[in-house]
Amino acid sequence: MAFIDVKNIKKHFQLKKGVRGKGKVLKAVDDVSFKVEKDSVFAIVGESGCGKSTLARILVRLIEPTSGTVSFNGEDLFNLKRTALKKFRRSVQIIFQDPYASLNPRMRVYSTISEPMKIHRIVPSGDLKERVAELLTSVGLTPDMMDKYPHEFSGGQRQRICIARALSLSPEMIVADEPLSSLDVSIQAQIINLLQDLKQKHHLSFIFISHDLNVVHYFSDMVAVMYLGRIMELADTDELFERPLHPYTELLLKSAPKIGVKNRSKHVSNRMNATEIPSPVDIPDGCLFYTRCPKRFDACNRIIPQLKKFEGHSVRCLLYS
């Protein structure tokens, strides 16, 4: 039994009726399935707007999917009874993409981090201060900062407050949505070392959403590549980085910025080969990646490819069927 089992999740948003009549449906997440094993890091990468954060919110039960199921330790996440739900709320934490919006501006850092520990009564109240100090130190902040309010911090400091809060309940899993995006590379390295340590010693698992492909390569065990709400390829991390199969994965990996490379932008803009930008409101017929694919052929804009096993990968592309 997998630790997390995601089956056929869809999330469709009904857009308001425009001036010209009918309201459209936006397919943010469309039929996504995957499993996450214990003690592992499952990374999700993909184009901005492809549905990663929406999926993250579903996985921690902040929003309900349009259809599909998620099971957590074998239990249906959307049918958990009171005590089981309370346990879930404690064992699964989320780090939001936008730290500023996820911190209460009127709450000092001490309360922000200690509140969840109080609710779940996991630390005797006499020890709370010490525990908060310890958590702040572990993310490279200082204990005196617990008396401050969110607006008194820098962007990267706020992001680390959110990481400290997620760690406070010693969860079994963290859904981390771009958790390191505002951190300099030294602090980033410090935090990755910390997370890796927690993974080994406390069997912490992660769903790790990131645009930083170097970090994904270094930190994750499995990667899912999403495009317009769907998984296009899913494979073991090393395998995916060494031998990307889907043309989108290939394009993505080739497009990462690198020290010493000056003209990436120009090349990528040319490679994207897109006059029209594909939209989750107007899903193209056939393959979702058709409009931009350098390897497309005739059948690609007619036949919808399914996610199929191919040499250890799962890949949604007619080249591999």
Add this chain to the structure above:
Amino acid sequence: MTLLDVRELSVGFSSLYSSIKVISDLSIHVDHGEVFGLVGESGCGKSLTAYSIMGLLPENAYAEGAVFFKDKNLLEIDREELRKLRGKDISMVFQEPMTSLNPVLKVGYQIAEVFMAHYGTSKKEALSRAVELMKAVRIPSSELRVNEYPHQMSGGMRQRIMIAMAIACRPSLLIADEPTTALDVTIQAEILQLIRNLKDEDNMSVLFITHDLGIVSEITDRVGVMYAGRIVESATVSNILNSPRHPYTMGLLDSLPTVKGKPLKPIPGNVPRPEDLPEGCRFSDRCRFAMSDCHDVEPELAEAAPGHLARCIRAGESLWHS
């Protein structure tokens, strides 16, 4: 020719009980058509430097020194004049989109407002220009999504709405504070290309704040490295990345992930708090090259090689390995 000249800028916070300086005597300049990169430890003062230029420091902050834009000292001109410059001649992409987007206004209207405010453009015309800009920043179904509210957009789409607002008036100076953190690498590349085109077409200057050294390498001409409120090194981008002279810069380059399975090597220790900076060099307590002199006097920012400034008494030695 210099467009922006920041001279000995110091920024601090004062309260009833204390006064804490978080930026000390920072001097940088950005030339016409140049991209100047600002990098440095989280919390070292990059965003506050940007706010000082924009005249958007928090109420309880003070700024000393001078910020010359063309021939005006932005720290001294009156609010009305600054308000006219802001969003038109100088604009900024904020690090956290939700701090600058209005949650109850449609995104298209927020972009359109920039035109209406600075040029008195009609609402209809401004809205159609907003759609054009949304297309330029690669937002799909722009005609439809111009009517959405910020919460209906993804993190990276919000970031791009803010970029659209910032470039709307084709400013002469763009301050971009971590503008692409929520973008995947392909859209990121397209946005950088858009910025580069504006630079080539309009001779726009950019102050580009980022933690991503790959992006630094790709888009900047010169770079300033900050540590604990000070510039510790500044040089051309290739000198900074290939032959750094300050041990902090070296430490950053050494922290990048390399081989999987090998623990990463962050710079040991933590950034000092502005309240208790170490004696001598501010980096001395974390520096693997520190000598006893380093703990006594703080070094000046001095020329270590032609055009290459570093605040380190050992900057002349060859400490960097590669």
